[in-house]
Amino acid sequence: MFSSQSNNGSGPSQTPMARSALSIAFEEAWEEARGGAAVPDRSAIELKRFAKFARWFAIIEPDHETVSLPFRLVGSGFFDLFKTDLTGFDYLALVDPTIKTLAHESVMACLKQPCGLWQVTPAQVAEGGTMAYEYTILPISKGKSEVDHIVIYVNFEMGSYAPKPLVDRVEHSTVWHWLDIGFGVPDRPFDLNPA
Numbered sequence: 001m002f003s004s005q006s007n008n009g010s011g012p013s014q015t016p017m018a019r020s021a022l023s024i025a026f027e028e029a030w031e032e033a034r035g036g037a038a039v040p041d042r043s044a045i046e047l048k049r050f051a052k053f054a055r056w057f058a059i060i061e062p063d064h065e066t067v068s069l070p071f072r073l074v075g076s077g078f079f080d081l082f083k084t085d086l087t088g089f090d091y092l093a094l095v096d097p098t099i100k101t102l103a104h105e106s107v108m109a110c111l112k113q114p115c116g117l118w119q120v121t122p123a124q125v126a127e128g129g130t131m132a133y134e135y136t137i138l139p140i141s142k143g144k145s146e147v148d149h150i151v152i153y154v155n156f157e158m159g160s161y162a163p164k165p166l167v168d169r170v171e172h173s174t175v176w177h178w179l180d181i182g183f184g185v186p187d188r189p190f191d192l193n194p195a
Contacts, residue, residue, distance in 0.1 A: 023134055058073060068090040069103070110138075116136065118176075120132055135155075136152065
């Protein structure tokens with residue numbers, strides 16, 4: 001469920017965008033996996049429930065001490081975009097350097113006050129230009145009560161990219177919404193147009 005939008009109305013995305021049916025279905029699968037818990041345990045994120053998302057699905061274990069977002073599980077589709085296995089790779093190495101801190105802070109906010117995040121993000125592609133894709137980010141726990149991982153579903157169905165181009169760099173999101181999963185959402189909006 002959308003809670004707040006931090007797009008400040010300037011920049012390329014002034015028209016509100018709707019979440020895709022796949023993004024909503026991913027959140028519904030996450031909701032089913034959590035049962036009565038605050039967030040699902042990582043063991044509940046199993047293939048049967050998430051099979052239709054598996055190709056564009058990832059689990060990240062944020063590290064607040066090293067300010068990194070290493071991938072722990074990565075769907076096969078990411079290899080097509082980056083031409084390398086991203087398992088163990090820091091997501092922040094893929095983003096525009098000016099948004100690294102913001103990207104890390106937003107993920108940590110999803111863990112601190114358990115909530116989700118939905119965004120539309122452009123990426124520079126090797127062939128030139130950019131392509132937009134949709135992120136759906138939700139928190140999970142790795143076998144303990146602490147909320148310490150995130151699951152991500154990346155939807156490239158927003159545009160007709162066939163074959164998928166090689167991604168050079170992830171840019172700053174143009175549309176941003178917190179997703180309230182029952183604990184409220186951070187009151188801090190994020191600037192979508194950093195200087």
